[in-house]
Amino acid sequence: MGLSDDVLRGIYSHRFDNPSAIQQRAMVPIVRGQDVIAQVQSGMGKISTFALASCQIVDTSRKDVQVLILSPTRDLASQTERVVLAIGSYRNVLAHACVGGKSMGEDIRKLEHGVNVVSGTPGRVLDMIKRRTLCTRAIKLLVLDEADEMLSRGFKDQIYDVYRFLPPELQVVLVSATFPTEILEMTGRFMTDPIRIVVKRDELMLEVSYVCRAGGVAC
Ligand SMILES: Nc1ncnc2c1ncn2[C@@H]1O[C@H](COP(=O)(O)OP(=O)(O)OP(=O)(O)O)[C@@H](O)[C@H]1O
Numbered sequence: 399m400g401l402s403d404d405v406l407r408g409i410y411s412h413r414f415d416n417p418s419a420i421q422q423r424a425m426v427p428i429v430r431g432q433d434v435i436a437q438v439q440s441g442m443g444k445i446s447t448f449a450l451a452s453c454q455i456v457d458t459s460r461k462d463v464q465v466l467i468l469s470p471t472r473d474l475a476s477q478t479e480r481v482v483l484a485i486g487s488y489r490n491v492l493a494h495a496c497v498g499g500k501s502m503g504e505d506i507r508k509l510e511h512g513v514n515v516v517s518g519t520p521g522r523v524l525d526m527i528k529r530r531t532l533c534t535r536a537i538k539l540l541v542l543d544e545a546d547e548m549l550s551r552g553f554k555d556q557i558y559d560v561y562r563f564l565p566p567e568l569q570v571v572l573v574s575a576t577f578p579t580e581i582l583e584m585t586g587r588f589m590t591d592p593i594r595i596v597v598k599r600d601e602l603m604l605e606v607s608y609v610c611r612a613g614g615v616a617c
Pocket of ligand 1: 413414415416417418421439440441442443444445446447
């Protein structure tokens with residue numbers, strides 16, 4: 399996959415020996431900078447996929463925000479932050495979870511100090527952008543995790559508002575279990591020639607037994 403040694407060290411120290419189905423298919427296109435639509439359920443290693451790719455693509459010699467990951471819940475956004483920090487530990491990737499319900503002062507302090515990857519919920523992220531605390535100028539990758547769930551929780555307008563603040567030459571990765579019309583509209587609006595990856599249910603079963611053998615917690 400052409401991953402750097404320090405990202406590989408992060409992966410192995412996270413006890414991943416082999417890539418899961420989604421990781422096998424999505425990692426290389428994401429790292430190459432292509433837009434990717436992935437139809438995949440939870441528990442198949444999707445967070446790890448974009449966390450890994452983010453760790454590979456950020457330039458850690460700079461302290462600006464280069465990857466923005468939006469998730470539907472605070473828990474998911476915080477989980478993503480933890481995976482990025484764990485896998486990116488050998489590259490010194492700086493990540494921060496910008497989620498509602500946490501102190502704004504902490505967000506401001508972390509963002510001003512310098513962060514490479516922001517993982518957040520749409521409302522708080524938009525708030526930080528509007529306050530000019532979260533600078534979007536260097537963002538090159540936007541990940542929309544569980545996009546269908548974000549829409550069903552009423553985040554559509556906030557996602558479109560966040561998108562308006564991002565640079566035009568943006569790479570977008572959208573992950574969703576289902577593809578209702580609103581998601582298709584979003585892919586049409588935000589993405590250019592995206593690669594579509596579908597991980598089927600039977601692969602999910604293989605995946606679960608594989609994760610069990612690998613000592614993961616998905617089972
Ligand atoms: N390549 C891998 N090898 C071993 N374990 C893995 C691998 N990829 C992911 N896992 C483990 O599988 C579990 C699910 O992974 P991850 O959180 O990335 O997936 P997810 O699809 O986002 O699921 P969820 O929404 O349930 O967190 C985690 O415990 C993770 O550590």
